Amino acid sequence: MKVLSVVGARPQFVKAAVLSRALARHGIQECSVHTGQHYDDNMSDVFYRQLRMVAPAYMLDVGSAGHGAQTGEMMRRLEPIVEAEHPDWVIVYGDTNSTLAGALVAAKAHVHVAHVEAGLRSFNRAMPEEINRIVTDHVADAHFVPGENARAQLQREGILEHVYVVGDLMIDLAREVLAQLPARPPILDRFGLESKRYALATIHRASNTEKETFTPIVAGLRRLPGRVLFPVHPRTRPLAEALGLGQGDNITLSEPLPYLEMIALQRHACGVLTDSGGVQKEALVAGTPCTTLREETEWVESLEGGWNVLAGSDPERIAGAGMRPAPETPLGGIFACDSGCAERIVRALLETARLPSRR
Ligand code: UD1
Numbered sequence: 001m002k003v004l005s006v007v008g009a010r011p012q013f014v015k016a017a018v019l020s021r022a023l024a025r026h027g028i029q030e031c032s033v034h035t036g037q038h039y040d041d042n043m044s045d046v047f048y049r050q051l052r053m054v055a056p057a058y059m060l061d062v063g064s065a066g067h068g069a070q071t072g073e074m075m076r077r078l079e080p081i082v083e084a085e086h087p088d089w090v091i092v093y094g095d096t097n098s099t100l101a102g103a104l105v106a107a108k109a110h111v112h113v114a115h116v117e118a119g120l121r122s123f124n125r126a127m128p129e130e131i132n133r134i135v136t137d138h139v140a141d142a143h144f145v146p147g148e149n150a151r152a153q154l155q156r157e158g159i160l161e162h163v164y165v166v167g168d169l170m171i172d173l174a175r176e177v178l179a180q181l182p183a184r185p186p187i188l189d190r191f192g193l194e195s196k197r198y199a200l201a202t203i204h205r206a207s208n209t210e211k212e213t214f215t216p217i218v219a220g221l222r223r224l225p226g227r228v229l230f231p232v233h234p235r236t237r238p239l240a241e242a243l244g245l246g247q248g249d250n251i252t253l254s255e256p257l258p259y260l261e262m263i264a265l266q267r268h269a270c271g272v273l274t275d276s277g278g279v280q281k282e283a284l285v286a287g288t289p290c291t292t293l294r295e296e297t298e299w300v301e302s303l304e305g306g307w308n309v310l311a312g313s314d315p316e317r318i319a320g321a322g323m324r325p326a327p328e329t330p331l332g333g334i335f336a337c338d339s340g341c342a343e344r345i346v347r348a349l350l351e352t353a354r355l356p357s358r359r
Contacts, residue, residue, distance in 0.1 A: 004087035008035030008098030017051035022342035036061040074101035095129035107139040118143035119150025120298040147334040167341035185264035200269040204233035213313040220318025301333025
């Protein structure tokens, strides 16, 4: 069996790192394409180094552009590669423009599409990610869903076949990394942080990087009763600078931080505030309460017991929730699932390999 994986943005490197290892263990040939959606060293290369990933066979170098231009350019550059490599499967991850481009090219080339993290919905079509998820799920041939909620959603949309409940690659990797953390990770010293005495914030969603939403979020962060470390996504940097974040307030800005340091910081924070899908999950796995800077979440299980709280861009709710104590109730749903997601995906791929060829 031969698979072609399409990645392009930070969370996809993390997920692909885990699955690639399992594919290799089963002797499945993998060819990886990096679209270049994320291209800075600290947004891309550092993940390959830390997670000891094989360099991509193809770099598309698409870079940043509007949604249509970025997705279209990815498709234009990906199509001849899919034709030349002729894989049994194209594997796409999550909900980015790289996911959409990979799924559409493969489906139109009559190559089977496997979607990892299928079935998630925010029910907010103003999010570009929601459009990417819906379209990808409806052209995919195999759907790897993290839990029963996602399976039920696909069922409601009429997707019944080749849906596999497998758990979550990001949760598995975060658990692995957490188990190996030193008692006091050096990244705390770099920023002079005391364990459980600071909050960690990340903001990059399109809707939160507009002045009207970013300004009240910042007001909420500034009202938190402790220091806030804020690694700034390139999309967010101009706004953070325009509002003078980190000058005479409780906020410390940094460049985007590598994966292992982010896991360590989430473990030692007393609260994580984020609009990222992946960080919401990682914070909880690290045992740290999360405050989501959105009005909805795809990870509905995270809300159980108050582990994750939705605060939108409301300063009051952000300040009230951001450094609250951890709940005592155990986590449920996908957070209680056994590790082994990558093995389950590979086994299902091998089983589904008997699908009749689309050619
Ligand atoms: C993308 C995904 C989002 C995912 C996120 C992870 C879509 C629609 N969104 O959002 O689902 O959660 O990645 O971070 O696919 N930039 C740089 N250097 C880089 C990368 C980006 O400067 O290495 C800048 C560019 O100016 C770009 C902006 O950041 O315009 C945003 O990048 P973009 O690729 O549009 O998506 P993200 O916001 O990162």
